[in-house]
Amino acid sequence: MNNSLLDAVDAVGAAYYHLVVLVGPHGSGKTRLLQAVAAEAGWPVVNLGLELAKSLVDIPPAHRSAAAAEVTAKLLAERSDVVVVDNIEVLFEPSLKLQPLELLKQASRSATLVVAWPGSSESGALVYSTPGYREHRSRDATGVSVLPIQSIVSH
Secondary structure (H helix, E strand, C coil): HHHHHHHHHHCCCCCCCCEEEEECCCCHHHHHHHHHHHHHHHCCCHHHHHHHHHHCCCCCHHHHHHHHHHHHHHHCCCCCEEEEECCCHHHHHHHHHCCCHHHHHHHHHCCCEEEECEEEEEEEEECCCCCCHHHHHHEECEEEEEHHHHHCCCC
């Protein structure tokens, strides 16, 4: 099992936010690594894109933004002490008007979340997408345990 990831999960147990973010570009191995660790540790894996889309499909488009944060919190709450969250790209959909990192931080107050972040970590911030695109976000990652995938797979 991956010791760096397990150490990070243990360390956030005493933190305000119980959030570990595994950062790397698409295709870097985040999903494969998280699925392997989750299977060995017995942690549930939530495909957030799929689950959130299924939950929002019957809600009229004009009301999805208001429902998305609440639905996301419910999807992640009370599953286990540690929950692995993958495929979070839907949180960046501009029409939903969400603040993905803040939403994940709040959800991590009720369970430890280990999240695959498709992007990068730059100067203490988590970055999603490229500047100039509607989906682009850059948020201060203070209070969050950030693990670049390169630091784990190179060991």
